[in-house]
Amino acid sequence: MSTPEKELFSVEVDNDTDSSQPQPQGEKSAKRDAFAELLAPKPKHSKHANHRDSRAKRAVGGPRDALGAYIARPESYPANIVVYYNDDFVILHDLFPKATLHLLLLPRDPQKTRLHPIDAFDDLEFLNKVKEEAKRLRSLAAGEMRRIHGKYSAQDKERRDALNMEPPLDELPPGRDWGQDIMCGIHAHPSMNHLHIHVISVDRYSDRLKHRKHYNSFSTPFFIDLEDFPLAQDDVRRNPDKQGYLRNNFICWRCGEDFGNKFAELKLHLEKEFLEWRQL
Numbered sequence: 001m002s003t004p005e006k007e008l009f010s011v012e013v014d015n016d017t018d019s020s021q022p023q024p025q026g027e028k029s030a031k032r033d034a035f036a037e038l039l040a041p042k043p044k045h046s047k048h049a050n051h052r053d054s055r056a057k058r059a060v061g062g063p064r065d066a067l068g069a070y071i072a073r074p075e076s077y078p079a080n081i082v083v084y085y086n087d088d089f090v091i092l093h094d095l096f097p098k099a100t101l102h103l104l105l106l107p108r109d110p111q112k113t114r115l116h117p118i119d120a121f122d123d124l125e126f127l128n129k130v131k132e133e134a135k136r137l138r139s140l141a142a143g144e145m146r147r148i149h150g151k152y153s154a155q156d157k158e159r160r161d162a163l164n165m166e167p168p169l170d171e172l173p174p175g176r177d178w179g180q181d182i183m184c185g186i187h188a189h190p191s192m193n194h195l196h197i198h199v200i201s202v203d204r205y206s207d208r209l210k211h212r213k214h215y216n217s218f219s220t221p222f223f224i225d226l227e228d229f230p231l232a233q234d235d236v237r238r239n240p241d242k243q244g245y246l247r248n249n250f251i252c253w254r255c256g257e258d259f260g261n262k263f264a265e266l267k268l269h270l271e272k273e274f275l276e277w278r279q280l
Contacts, residue, residue, distance in 0.1 A: 067194040071108050083140075089133050096208045098200065098218060100274075101145055101182070105130070105137055105197040113194050117186040118238060120195055121229040130197065134184050134226055137199055145178035145201060152278045176280070185225040187217055188240035197226060204253055205274040212263060213246050219253050220245040 070077065070092055074085035083091040083103065094102040107113055107130060112120045121127045150156040159175035181202045190196065200218065209215060217223060221237050222245035236243055250259040250266040254273045259266040 062193075064191070064193045067104070067106060067192050067196060068113075071106050071113060071194060088129070091137055094198070094200075098206050098209045098214055099203050100148060100205055101141060101199075101201040102206070103137065103141060103199040105134055105199060107195055115195060117190065117195055117197070118188075118224075118229075118231060121231075124230065127229055131226060134197060134199065138179055138182055138184055141182050141199055141201075142177075142179040145181060146175065149178075149278050150176065153280060155280055181277075183218070183223070183225070185223050185228075188222050188224055188237055188245070198223075202253060203274045203277060204270055209267075209270075212250070212261075215250060215263070215266065216246045216248055219251065220248050222246055 070082065070090050074082045074090045074092075077092070081092055081095070083093065085091065088108055090106040090108060092104050092106070094104050107120075107126075109126065112123070112126055121130070146156065150160065153176050155176035158173045162169050162172050182199060183202055184197060184199050186197055198218075204215065204218060221243065222240050224231070224237055231238060240246075249261065250263060251257070252259070252266070252269060252273060254277060257269065259269065
């Protein structure tokens with residue numbers, strides 16, 4: 001018999017920049033939801049250099065290293081930051097979400113965590129391991145999307161009504177496929193030193209989405225879907241600076257309207273699109 005849906009994630013933390021220094025909660029460790037442990041992959045050396053950040057940007061110990069603390073000691077943070085962790089991965093809320101749901105998947109393999117993702121994902125064993133964890137996370141994220149937005153969605157109405165039936169149904173209607181509204185991938189130039197994969201809803205509806213880079217980094221080929229890896233050696237996304245993705249005009253993710261350089265107009269339009277998308 002099906003049971004009513006419940007909240008799987010906590011509310012996202014609200015801050016002002018792309019990432020921040022973490023806020024430990026002491027040494028006490030708490031049990032969390034975790035997936036089965038997986039074998040660590042064999043290390044593989046990096047091959048490519050044209051897509052790497054400058055040495056200064058990737059300096060050890062700088063602000064771009066902030067994710068390292070979550071990887072090293074995930075048990076030190078509350079559930080409204082760290083969603084779950086296991087020996088191989090840490091999943092947390094992006095502290096400055098660029099959509100209504102924005103999670104980060106952090107591999108803990110010390111041989112991979114400071115590699116550029118394009119280099120790291122050339123290792124097929126490691127890539128497959130990340131894809132498996134991302135698949136599990138996407139399923140959880142779809143359930144959270146239903147919890148957040150399902151009450152507004154016409155496609156979920158039959159499912160909502162079934163939850164209140166007496167006697168309860170043996171099986172709930174499937175409702176809206178929220179999984180198709182979740183993107184999973186990396187930035188061609190990551191903003192943080194430690195390898196991380198974005199699991200983010202498509203809506204781009206957030207007061208933390210503040211300027212051109214924020215929008216275009218998720219709305220152009222600068223965002224590389226995890227399923228596209230491993231990239232071919234001649235894939236143009238290996239050289240995002242040459243392609244100029246972040247300088248592109250603002251194109252609505254949903255209707256394709258071109259807003260040129262008018263970010264304020266885009267933001268108003270995104271709110272309209274969000275409200276319509278949520279009601280589907």
